[in-house]
Each structure stands twice: as C-alpha cells, then as structure tokens.
Amino acid sequence: MIKEKIGLIPRYNWDYKFPDFAKAFSAAWRHNSDSKGILESVFGQEPILTGSGRTSLYIILKSLELPEGSGVGVPLFCCPVVFEAIHEAGLVPVFIDINIDDYCISASDLQKKIDSISAIIVVHLFGHPANMDAISSICRSIPIVEDCAHALFSKYKGKSIGCLSTVSFFSFRSGKYISSGEGSAIFCQDPLLYKNINRFIEKLKEWKLLQEIFHCTATYIKSILYNKPWYGTIGYPVGRLLDQKLNLTSKTGIKLRKIAKGDLIILNDRIESFFEKVRKQRENAFFFMKNLNLKGGELPYEKSDCQSNYYQFAIRFQNSSQRDFIADYLLRCGIDSAKYLDEIVDVSKIDYGYRGDCPNSEICSKTVLVVPNHYVLSDKDLNYIVKCLNNGNEYFVSTCT
Numbered sequence: 298m299i300k301e302k303i304g305l306i307p308r309y310n311w312d313y314k315f316p317d318f319a320k321a322f323s324a325a326w327r328h329n330s331d332s333k334g335i336l337e338s339v340f341g342q343e344p345i346l347t348g349s350g351r352t353s354l355y356i357i358l359k360s361l362e363l364p365e366g367s368g369v370g371v372p373l374f375c376c377p378v379v380f381e382a383i384h385e386a387g388l389v390p391v392f393i394d395i396n397i398d399d400y401c402i403s404a405s406d407l408q409k410k411i412d413s414i415s416a417i418i419v420v421h422l423f424g425h426p427a428n429m430d431a432i433s434s435i436c437r438s439i440p441i442v443e444d445c446a447h448a449l450f451s452k453y454k455g456k457s458i459g460c461l462s463t464v465s466f467f468s469f470r471s472g473k474y475i476s477s478g479e480g481s482a483i484f485c486q487d488p489l490l491y492k493n494i495n496r497f498i499e500k501l502k503e504w505k506l507l508q509e510i511f512h513c514t515a516t517y518i519k520s521i522l523y524n525k526p527w528y529g530t531i532g533y534p535v536g537r538l539l540d541q542k543l544n545l546t547s548k549t550g551i552k553l554r555k556i557a558k559g560d561l562i563i564l565n566d567r568i569e570s571f572f573e574k575v576r577k578q579r580e581n582a583f584f585f586m587k588n589l590n591l592k593g594g595e596l597p598y599e600k601s602d603c604q605s606n607y608y609q610f611a612i613r614f615q616n617s618s619q620r621d622f623i624a625d626y627l628l629r630c631g632i633d634s635a636k637y638l639d640e641i642v643d644v645s646k647i648d649y650g651y652r653g654d655c656p657n658s659e660i661c662s663k664t665v666l667v668v669p670n671h672y673v674l675s676d677k678d679l680n681y682i683v684k685c686l687n688n689g690n691e692y693f694v695s696t697c698t
C-alpha cells in the first residue's frame with residue numbers, strides 16, 4: 298500500500314522544478330520584462346498578456362460592450378470559472394449542450410438557442426477542436442470567443458487553434474500544458490476590440506515584489522506536492538480533504554492582474570520547445586488508443602481534418618458505476634484519475650440557474666474519466682496504465698454486469 302502511495306501517478310502534470318522557481322524568483326526583482334517577441338513569433342500575432350485565463354475572458358467580455366444582462370452561450374460541460382467570468386462581467390450564461398463524441402459545442406443545440414445569445418464562448422475541451430465552420434455559420438455576426446485554455450497547438454483544418462475567430466485566449470496555469478504558475482495570452486483580430494481590450498489591460502494591477510515571491514514559492518511547493526513521492530503521501534490526501542471542506546458552490550471572485558514577471562519568464566522559456574512535448578503527449582494518446590481494450594468505454598479520436606493536442610485523455614464509460622469502479626481500481630493500482638466536472642450540473646443549477654436542457658453534458662459529467670497521459674510519463678508508466686485500465690475494466694465487465 299505504501300509503495301502505491303509513494304508511486305502514485307498524478308492525474309495532472311505540474312511541471313515546475315527548482316530551476317523554474319529560481320528563474321521566476323530572480324525575475325521578480327527585475328523591472329518590467331514584458332517581452333512579447335517570442336510568443337509573437339510562435340503564434341504569428343501580437344499577444345495581449347494577462348494574469349490568468351479568467352482575467353482574459355472577463356476583459357474580452359467587458360470589451361465587447363454588450364448590454365448588461367445579455368446572454369452569452371457557453372457549453373455546460375466546462376470549467377465553472379468560465380461561468381463566473383461571464384457573471385462578473387454583468388452577463389448571463391446560456392448553457393449550450395455538447396457533442397457526446399468530441400465534448401465541444403453541439404451545432405444543433407446552438408442553432409436552437411441562437412436567438413437568446415449576444416456572444417458565444419467556444420471551448421476546445423481536452424484539446425479537441427470544436428467544429429468552427431458550423432459554429433461560425435450559425436453565429437454570423439455574433440462574436441465568437443475561442444477558449445483555448447486546453448488547446449495549445451491543436452489544429453483545425455491546418456490552422457492553429459486560437460486564430461479561427463475574432464478573439465481567443467490561452468491559459469498557462471500550472472496543471473495546464475505550459476504550467477508557468479499562472480498567466481494567459483489574448484489574441485484579437487478586430488482592431489476596435491483590440492483597442493478596448495488594451496484600455497482594460499492598462500488599468501490592471503501590477504504585482505508587488507512580495508506578492509511575486511510568495512506566488513513563485515507557492516507554485517513551487519504545490520508542484521513538489523503534485524509530483525512523486527509527495528503526491529500520494531501528502532498532495533492527494535490533503536487535496537481530498539480540501540475538496541470535502543469546500544462548499545459545492547464555486548464562486549471565488551476573479552483577481553484582475555497583469556501577468557507576473559516570473560510567470561512570463563517561464564512561459565517565454567518553454568513555449569518554443571513545447572511543440573516537441575505536445576508531439577510526445579499525442580504519441581502517448583495514440584499508444585493508449587492502440588492498446589486499450591475497454592468494453593463499454595469510448596476512447597477519444599481525431600476527426601479527419603483536426604489535430605488534438607490530447608492535453609487530457611478522456612474516456613467515456615457506459616454509466617457512472619463503471620466509471621467510478623475503474624477510478625477506484627486505478628487508485629488501488631497507484632494511478633490517479635479525474636472525474637472531470639462531476640459536480641457541474643449542481644454547480645450550474647445552484648449558481649447560474651441551469652434548467653436541465655443539456656442532456657449530453659449531464660451524461661458526460663457522470664461518465665467521463667480523465668487518465669494521465671502526460672509527456673513526462675515513462676514507457677513503463679504508460680504500459681502500466683494500459684494494463685491496469687484493461688484489467689480493471691475486464692474485472693468490472695465479468696463481475697458487475
């Protein structure tokens with residue numbers, strides 16, 4: 298048991314080591330290091346940097362200058378901080394269902410609800426590109442905001458995700474692909490909107506020296522606790538305890554800040570070499586797809602003209618008993634997994650008045666399991682995850698059905 302705890306493979310990848318901490322710590326003492334050149338060369342557009350994805354979304358929504366209380370379309374199967382940003386911007390989430398196979402906005406549900414929205418947030422969930430052609434043709438002049446928090450270097454019809462609509466944003470928070478601590482980049486094609494966004498950015502608070510030092514130290518400590526051997530022995534049990542103590546309702550308020558100097562240094566340092574890491578993580582996903590044999594479990598796949606970055610590897614089971622059984626089985630084998638957005642229906646009902654019209658999202662919240670496929674995993678880890686998933690599922694099928 299202690300061996301499984303020490304060796305517990307974390308569900309997410311917090312890749313932030315001592316050299317990263319040292320760089321971020323020394324950057325905190327410098328004057329402004331707002332160098333956007335590297336990001337611009339990688340994305341082919343000038344980025345607007347902010348402290349987090351939620352800050353970016355809030356600013357984008359405010360800059361659209363929609364009338365107070367306007368409806369903003371958003372998939373129900375989505376991180377609740379997105380709903381919070383809509384609410385904080387004085388707007389109202391209108392929940393759109395997802396396709397059960399790619400976890401992104403359903404064009405047919407969008408068509409039904411189009412008259413009640415003034416803007417839409419398209420989330421490329423788990424790194425899978427949404428059907429941008431269908432969405433754009435339904436939306437016509439309604440602004441589309443691409444949420445690329447999961448979708449760094451994913452592609453849609455040969456184009457990079459984040460360049461397909463009027464405005465988009467990425468998140469670089471730890472646990473996401475880049476894991477620079479926090480941070481986000483906005484890309485905007487519309488000159489008027491770009492000007493409005495920049496006006497907001499000028500008003501954002503700078504980080505004070507002590508805040509930066511605290512931030513990079515906390516990021517480093519959390520990253521240690523999110524990696525072996527400390528994840529299974531401290532990080533995981535403490536995380537479970539905190540989850541139980543936290544209220545179901547998730548509103549915490551959004552801190553509007555510029556990007557921290559330390560986070561920007563790490564981001565600039567990593568972004569160019571990240572193509573290789575995304576390639577490796579895609580390779581891991583293909584290894585899973587080739588070797589997993591899960592009766593009653595649907596694996597992700599790529600549509601012919603799309604490329605997912607496989608930021609997360611989501612498996613959809615036939616029902617919640619199968620999903621929960623496999624999660625428990627994996628944990629006993631020393632593999633953590635995530636019941637992603639398990640509580641999203643209750644959160645959105647309590648906080649945002651969700652009325653029960655997104656059946657696919659509700660199914661996914663109770664049947665989807667995210668398993669580790671991170672680029673840092675060894676071949677031995679990958680083989681072990683496949684073996685445990687196949688064995689656990691076989692055991693479930695033979696004993697529980």
Ligand SMILES: Cc1ncc(COP(=O)(O)O)c(C=O)c1O
Nearest residue numbers: 349350351376378444446468470
């Ligand atoms: C889909 C999605 N959008 C937006 C965000 C917000 O990004 P950040 O955590 O950088 O505020 C997150 C993550 O938390 C997310 O998962």
